[in-house]
Amino acid sequence: MEDSVSKETLRSLPAVDEILREEAIKEAVETYPRTLVVRAVRNILDRTRKAILSGEIGPDPQYFDRSNLVGKIHEEIERLASFTLQRVINATGIIVHTNLGRSLLAQDVLERLQLIGSGYSNLEYDLQAGSRGSRYVHAEAILCEITGSEGALVVNNNAGAVVLVLNTLAQGREVVVSRGQLVEIGGSFRIPDIMARSGALLREVGCTNRTHLYDYEAAIGPDTALLLKAHTSNYQIIGFTAEVSLKDLAALGKKHGVLVMEDLGSGCFVDFTRFGLSGEPTVQDTVRSGVDVITFSCDKLLGGPQAGIILGSNELMAQLRQNPLTRALRVDKLTLAALEATLRLYRDEDAAIKAIPTLRMIATELGTLEEQAHDLLERLRNSMAAHIKGEVMDGSSMVGGGALPVQALPTKVVALSSEKISATRLEAHFRGYEVPIIGRVEQELFLLDMRTLQPGDVEVIVAAATQLAT
Numbered sequence: 272m273e274d275s276v277s278k279e280t281l282r283s284l285p286a287v288d289e290i291l292r293e294e295a296i297k298e299a300v301e302t303y304p305r306t307l308v309v310r311a312v313r314n315i316l317d318r319t320r321k322a323i324l325s326g327e328i329g330p331d332p333q334y335f336d337r338s339n340l341v342g343k344i345h346e347e348i349e350r351l352a353s354f355t356l357q358r359v360i361n362a363t364g365i366i367v368h369t370n371l372g373r374s375l376l377a378q379d380v381l382e383r384l385q386l387i388g389s390g391y392s393n394l395e396y397d398l399q400a401g402s403r404g405s406r407y408v409h410a411e412a413i414l415c416e417i418t419g420s421e422g423a424l425v426v427n428n429n430a431g432a433v434v435l436v437l438n439t440l441a442q443g444r445e446v447v448v449s450r451g452q453l454v455e456i457g458g459s460f461r462i463p464d465i466m467a468r469s470g471a472l473l474r475e476v477g478c479t480n481r482t483h484l485y486d487y488e489a490a491i492g493p494d495t496a497l498l499l500k501a502h503t504s505n506y507q508i509i510g511f512t513a514e515v516s517l518k519d520l521a522a523l524g525k526k527h528g529v530l531v532m533e534d535l536g537s538g539c540f541v542d543f544t545r546f547g548l549s550g551e552p553t554v555q556d557t558v559r560s561g562v563d564v565i566t567f568s569c570d571k572l573l574g575g576p577q578a579g580i581i582l583g584s585n586e587l588m589a590q591l592r593q594n595p596l597t598r599a600l601r602v603d604k605l606t607l608a609a610l611e612a613t614l615r616l617y618r619d620e621d622a623a624i625k626a627i628p629t630l631r632m633i634a635t636e637l638g639t640l641e642e643q644a645h646d647l648l649e650r651l652r653n654s655m656a657a658h659i660k661g662e663v664m665d666g667s668s669m670v671g672g673g674a675l676p677v678q679a680l681p682t683k684v685v686a687l688s689s690e691k692i693s694a695t696r697l698e699a700h701f702r703g704y705e706v707p708i709i710g711r712v713e714q715e716l717f718l719l720d721m722r723t724l725q726p727g728d729v730e731v732i733v734a735a736a737t738q739l740a741t
């Protein structure tokens with residue numbers, strides 16, 4: 272009985288050709304590629320067929336109404352035709368949000384991208400000699416100028432930088448690491464796994480909470496290639512703890528003729544204590560500590576494009592360049608253009624804080640955020656349905672990107688709630704808007720954190736709120 276009903280319902284579904292003859296679909300073919308329209312028709316018919324067979328849709332005539340089907344097909348065409356990578360509004364308050372693309376590029380950087388991306392460049396061409404040059408010279412000089420390092424090498428990202436250094440300097444040999452620093456950062460980067468893939472042998476020393484200089488010293492032998500310190504960027508060990516300072520580790524390495532490396536994770540050139548955040552070592556201080564190799568990211572606290580930087584002596588950089596892996600981890604010209612432009616901004620620290628969005632968001636004062644929150648709330652009140660209530664509340668933003676995990680930045684949020692719509696549905700509405708707005712739900716409130724909003728975002732948020740059901 273059931274079966275015959277669903278068979279009959281199935282038969283009432285129109286054929287693909289029949290739908291393609293519908294006036295509204297013919298019009299779509301004038302705007303969109305025919306193959307895309309056909310695919311949309313097939314997708315909707317397939318989905319409907321499956322829903323009938325699973326019993327989800329009964330013989331409901333309204334469902335098979337042509338205009339209903341055509342409407343669904345139009346939505347599907349829009350979906351198939353739209354970009355998959357698109358702009359979203361970050362109202363989460365997490366500044367370096369890895370899922371939302373980490374750092375935003377400064378205006379000067381975008382202009383540089385436009386220039387270098389739209390024309391030819393001397394990427395690997397020596398203009399003085401009139402012959403082949405190296406792409407690696409472009410960011411090197413400014414990196415050495417800012418950090419005080421003798422040499423520098425840029426690769427695709429910091430994970431790549433760590434692999435390259437370990438593989439070049441420690442393949443088949445031992446790398447000594449404290450048990451308190453066997454870091455896992457998101458996206459399957461784990462020190463022990465990376466070490467194994469690089470061909471280096473992990474030699475763990477010390478305990479999770481305490482590692483001493485003598486632990487490292489006792490582990491040094493003829494097979495030791497490196498002493499590695501990993502910045503525990505996304506967690507903190509507190510209580511009865513001890514770790515060896517970079518300076519002491521560097522001195523120990525020198526004494527035994529063993530290289531010392533620090534994976535800084537999120538590198539930064541600015542002292543963050545000026546923003547009330549402590550514990551993030553600067554790259555410059557790390558260079559001064561005397562370690563041999565330093566690696567860090569460019570799209571975390573540095574606020575640049577995705578890339579990884581390796582600092583060390585010219586001799587070490589030459590060794591790294593000879594490794595075929597360097598070719599596999601090669602940076603693109605757009606990355607180099609964006610990186611050089613970002614780094615140049617650091618020549619004037621105060622200007623850098625104004626121009627680099629990541630730094631600007633960290634530096635924004637609470638009073639400014641409060642004013643902006645009240646302004647947003649007022650505009651929302653003027654345009655939202657009456658059942659939606661809003662208020663300005665205190666909140667906390669996070670730096671994100673695995674940096675400064677236990678320190679929050681005080682912020683102001685606009686909190687929305689309604690007796691008719693749950694906070695989860697409010698969240699879904701804003702996330703589903705044509706420019707998706709990503710906020711967070713806390714205690715039955717939908718929160719929009721002012722700290723990570725960009726110029727122009729407020730207008731979009733107001734437009735999205737206007738579309739909420741009355």
Ligand SMILES: *Cc1c(COP(=O)(O)O)cnc(C)c1O
Nearest residue numbers: 428429430502504536537568673
């Ligand atoms: C983020 C991070 C990495 C990886 O850097 P990517 O640039 O994301 O590849 C490596 N090590 C540490 C300690 C990190 O925090």
